[in-house]
Amino acid sequence: MGLRETKKQRTRTAIADAALPLFLEHGFDQVTVAEVARHAGVSTNTVFNYFRTKEDLFFDRQTEVEGHLATLVRDRAPGACPVETIRDDLLDALRQDDPALGLHPDAPRFWQVIHDSAALRAREREIGEHIEAALATALAEHPPNAATGPNQGGHPTPTLLAGAIAGTHRAALRELRRRILSGEPPTDARDGVAAAAAQALNLLCSGFHADADRRA
Secondary structure, eight states: OOHHHHHHHHHHHHHHHHHHHHHHHHOTTTOOHHHHHHHHTSOHHHHHHHOSSHHHHHTTTHHHHHHHHHHHHHHSOTTOOHHHHHHHHHHHHHHTTOGGGTOSTTHHHHHHHHHTOHHHHHHHHHHHHHHHHHHHHHHHHSOSSGGGOSOTTOOSHHHHHHHHHHHHHHHHHHHHHHHHHTTOOHHHHHHHHHHHHHHHHHHHHHHHHHHHHHHO
């Protein structure tokens, strides 16, 4: 990354870092972009140069999040099952208390801000749709059974499989959120969700490959 790009990334990060505490303290709908700009020491126009919408300020890592599952599928080892790859990534993140999953003290407040804002709930649904679409594309280009080749005929399997995988992944994170917001200790919530997610993804994986065996 060149010097110019490094400076741009630093500015973007500084703006997002100024925005989040305001949202957590006052709520998303009560904070204006002008207030964020003031706290970041930049103009409102500068904020919009880096963030297309106010929602992008809150979900400032959404591009990375939207492409994560697809990247796992594209980069998996030859012959590896995409479901197992995504399962192992999720379980590793849970074991390591990955802050991105909400395993940190500020997570309940972050989730509450989303719950209190219709705009953020809508954006969260949109992010989920983008995750699923990106995953479907990756599965079509890098299919579970390498011998079948890319999905050039428009067969619905990648879309359906992406929906099943992404839906299970999303449900696991939603269950983690529910447990922590209900007051369950984060470590207990993590362990419970890890066991349930592993079981669900294992069933999905075995069912998918059983179907492939029957076709063979």
